[in-house]
Amino acid sequence: MNRIQHTIGLVVSGALTIETRPRYCLRAARQVVEHANGWEERRFFRELDWGKYRTAENIEQAPDTPWARSIEHAFIERGWTVPVEQARAGDLVFSRVPEDQGHVGPIGLGPDGRLWVLENAEVRRGQHLRGALNWVPLDEWPGITTVGRLPDAWVFQSAFERAHGFTAEFEGGYVNHPADPGGETNLGVTRRVWERWCKSQGHKVKAVRSLTLADVLPLYEAWYWQPLAATLPWPLSAAVYDLYVNHGPGNAKRMLAQAQQARPNASPLVQALALTDVRERFYRSIVAARPSQQVFMKGWLRRVHAQREWLKANAEGEEMPSKVFIRDTNGKNVEWDGKPTVYGGVTLKRYPDGAVQLERVAPPAPDPKDIPATPLK
Structure with a gap:
């Protein structure tokens, strides 16, 4: 996902407020770049080390305030530029219009599929949003001097x-539920796991109640994403990651094996959905074995149902293949399990992308001894 594009969309729709004064x-x-990356205010300037690239005019007139022209100079000196013909959503575009201090705006895809610029300007052009904000087609933006290319890590979500x-969304904030065997937990990280992580990294142990997302993301990636999910195709990787976090490595591996056995030749999406079915059965088995856990069942099932919908919505265009049914010996239609089989003289095989191939099986050649001799006429 293009995070800059997503953030621009929020601004254009009015869901996100950025500077509107001219x-x-x-x-x-x-503000667009920082919101897209979850950064604190002015981190964008620190990442660029903008002080090294201040123009003489910037130093003379406003030594502590970055100008767009100085930021443009930073992009040029770092080699973070592309020709305007190669511009893409997520780039920054610079000009000297309306003034020599410079002008800048982030580029995104507009409603017509062309590249547009979100700008803060005194003039009104393109689609006026509110205050000083305009949404302008790139080819109507005057005086372009540089297109700055942000690092991919700042633009695209991994x-x-x-x-x-x-x-x-489901790990939540700080909890310390007496019925939860995990005990004190924040952002899905238990106290025991957090202390073990800090020890492995040589960090001072921060109070669990005070943890932030920035504190725990490196832990999640190293211990819960890299061992298994990172080796799998999307969106199966996402489904496995959530299991790894919620159920631990052993259960995640066992449930993945069950889902792949049930859908051996299916696409990553179909296997991911099969995994949610396995997971639901796992939750129900927990409550059957330990009735005290019933208090969590509603939330567990809500997570499973939400994951099914999320996987289908985030499968990068992969379509759910139609179900294939085969009539059994009793005349009932049963869903095909995806394993290669022969039915009614036709071979059925499902490929990894979900496609189903039907191939007629040639009848066996008759034995010559069984062919009656044809009398000569």
Whole structure:
């Protein structure tokens, strides 16, 4: 997912507020990049080390305030530029219009599929949003001098980040439920796990109640994503990651094996959905064995149902293949399990992308001894 594009969409729709006062184009652009990456205010400048690239005019007139032209100079000196013909959603575009201090705006895809620029400007052009914000087609943006290319890590969300986005919705904040065997927990990380992580990294143990997402993401990626999920195709990787977090490595591996046995030749999405079925049965077995856990069942099932819908919505265009039914010896239609089989003289085989191949089986050649001799006429 393009995080810059997503953030621009929030601004255009009015769901996110950025600087709307005129003459603050750089602040507006900075806020887009920082929101997209979950950064604190002004981190964009620190990441660029902007002080090294201040223009003489910037130093003379406003030594502590970055100008768009100085940020443009930083991109040029770092080699973070591309020709305007190669611009893409997530880039920053610079110009000297309307003034020599510079002008800047982030690029995104517009409603017509072309590249557009979100800008803070005194003039009104393109689609006026509110305050000083405009949404302007790139080819109508005047005086372009540089297209700055942000690092991919600032623009595109990794598979791990996408997967954790779902998991984080259900891990919640600080809890210390007396019926939860995990004990004191924050952002899904138990006190025991947190202390073990800190010891492995040589860090001072921060109080569990005070943990932030920035504290725990490295732990999640190293201990819960990399061992197994990182080796699998999307979105199966996301489904396995959530299991790894919620049930531990042993259970995650066993449930993955069961899902792949049930759908051996299916696509990653179909296997991921099969995994949610295995997971639901696992939850029910927990309650059957320990009735005291019934208090958590509603939340567990809500997570499973939400994951099914999330997987289908985030499968990167993969379509759910139609179910294939075979009539059994009793005349009943049963869903085919995906394993290669022969039915009614036709071979059925499902490929990894979910496609089903039907191939007629040639009848066996008759034995020559069984062919009656044809009398000569």
